[in-house]
Amino acid sequence: MARKKIALIGSGQIGGTLAHLAALKEMGDVVLFDIAEGLPQGKALDLAQSAPVEGYNASLKGANDYADIAGADVVIVTAGVPRKPGMSRDDLLGINLKVMKSVGEGIGKYAPNAFVICITNPLDAMVWALQKFSGLPTNMVCGMAGVLDSSRFRTFLAEEFNVSVQDVTAFVLGGHGDTMVPLTRYSAVAGIPVPDLIKMGWSTQEKIDQIVQRTRDGGAEIVGLLKTGSAFYAPATSAIEMAESYLKDKRRLLPVAAYLTGEYGLNDMYVGVPVLIGENGVEKVVEIELQGEEKSGFDHSVDAVKGLMEACINIDPSLG
Ligand code: A3D
Numbered sequence: 001m002a003r004k005k006i007a008l009i010g011s012g013q014i015g016g017t018l019a020h021l022a023a024l025k026e027m028g029d030v031v032l033f034d035i036a037e038g039l040p041q042g043k044a045l046d047l048a049q050s051a052p053v054e055g056y057n058a059s060l061k062g063a064n065d066y067a068d069i070a071g072a073d074v075v076i077v078t079a080g081v082p083r084k085p086g087m088s089r090d091d092l093l094g095i096n097l098k099v100m101k102s103v104g105e106g107i108g109k110y111a112p113n114a115f116v117i118c119i120t121n122p123l124d125a126m127v128w129a130l131q132k133f134s135g136l137p138t139n140m141v142c143g144m145a146g147v148l149d150s151s152r153f154r155t156f157l158a159e160e161f162n163v164s165v166q167d168v169t170a171f172v173l174g175g176h177g178d179t180m181v182p183l184t185r186y187s188a189v190a191g192i193p194v195p196d197l198i199k200m201g202w203s204t205q206e207k208i209d210q211i212v213q214r215t216r217d218g219g220a221e222i223v224g225l226l227k228t229g230s231a232f233y234a235p236a237t238s239a240i241e242m243a244e245s246y247l248k249d250k251r252r253l254l255p256v257a258a259y260l261t262g263e264y265g266l267n268d269m270y271v272g273v274p275v276l277i278g279e280n281g282v283e284k285v286v287e288i289e290l291q292g293e294e295k296s297g298f299d300h301s302v303d304a305v306k307g308l309m310e311a312c313i314n315i316d317p318s319l320g
Pocket of ligand 1: 009010011012013014015033034035036039078079080081082083092096099102103119120121123144145148176229230231232235
C-alpha cells in the first residue's frame with residue numbers, strides 16, 4: 001500500500017513543526033511548500049537527517065512548485081504572515097487573503113481530492129476564502145482553531161484543579177478571535193462539569209472567569225512573549241490531531257471551523273463548532289443547544305466573522 005502524502009503549504013514556524021510531527025508519527029511522506037526559495041528544502045533535509053536517529057520512515061521534500069503537492073491526501077495551510085506584538089489577527093487580512101488566492105488555486109489544480117486544514121489567520125475568514133478559491137467540496141476544507149483554543153483552556157483548567165491534563169475536556173466555539181466562546185458548561189474533569197466543580201469548592205467562579213479570559217487572550221500572551229511571531233507548537237499539534245482523525249477514520253468529535261449550511265441558523269460561512277471528522281472529511285456538524293450568555297457570546301463572535309468576510313469581499317468581489 002502506498003504511503004499517504006501530506007502537503008504543507010507554508011514552511012515557516014508552524015509548517016516546520018507540522019513536518020516534524022507528521023514524520024515522527026509516520027503519517028506519510030511529507031512535502032513542504034513555500035514561496036521562499038531554499039527554506040522548505042532546508043527544513044526537509046534537516047528533518048530527513050533526523051530520521052535515522054528517530055527511526056521513522058517517511059520521505060521529506062521541499063518545494064517551490066505546486067506540481068510537487070500533486071495527489072496529496074492531506075494539505076495543511078499556514079502560508080501567510082503571523083502577528084507581531086500589538087497586532088490583532090484581523091490586521092493580517094489584507095496580506096493573507098491574497099495568499100489564500102494563490103494557495104487555493106494551487107490546491108484546486110494539484111490536490112483536488114485532499115482534506116484541507118487551514119491555519120492561516122484571521123482563521124474563519126481565511127478558510128472561507130480558501131474553500132472558494134480552491135473549489136474543493138466544503139466538507140473537505142476546514143479550519144484549525146478550536147482544538148488549539150480548547151487545549152489552552154484545558155491546560156489552564158488542569159493547572160487550576162491540579163489534575164492531569166488527560167482528564168480535562170473542554171470546548172471553545174465561535175470564531176478564532178477575541179470573541180471566541182469557551183464553554184464552561186461543556187468543560188469537565190473526568191466527566192464532572194466545571195460548574196459542579198465550583199459547587200464542590202474546587203475553584204471559584206471568579207477564578208474560572210479569569211481562566212476564560214486568559215484562554216481568549218492565549219494567542220496574544222504568546223505573541224507578547226515571543227515578540228517576533230506567534231505560537232507554533234500547539235497550533236501544529238492541534239492540526240495534526242485533525243489530520244489523523246481523517247487519515248485513520250477515527251471519527252473524533254472536535255471543535256473545528258466548519259462550513260455551515262443552516263446549522264446554528266447560519267449559512268455559507270465558517271465558524272468554530274463541534275464536528276465529526278472521519279474518512280469523508282467533516283462528516284457531521286453537531287448542534288448543541290447554547291444558553292443565555294453562551295448564545296449571545298456565539299452570536300457576537302459570528303458577527304465579528306461576518307465583518308471579516310465583508311472586508312474580504314470588499315478586497316476581492318469575486319468572493320461575494
Ligand atoms: P511563519 O513562520 O511566518 O510562516 C509562514 C510562511 O508562509 C513563511 O515561510 C512564508 O514564506 C510563507 N508564505 C508567505 N506567502 C506565501 C505564499 N503566497 N505561498 C506559500 N507560502 C507563503 O508563520 P507561522 O508558521 O508562525 O504562522 C502561519 C500562520 O498561522 C499565520 O497567519 C498565523 O497568524 C497563523 N496562526 C494561526 C493559529 C490558529 O490557531 C488559527 C495559531 C497560530 C498561528
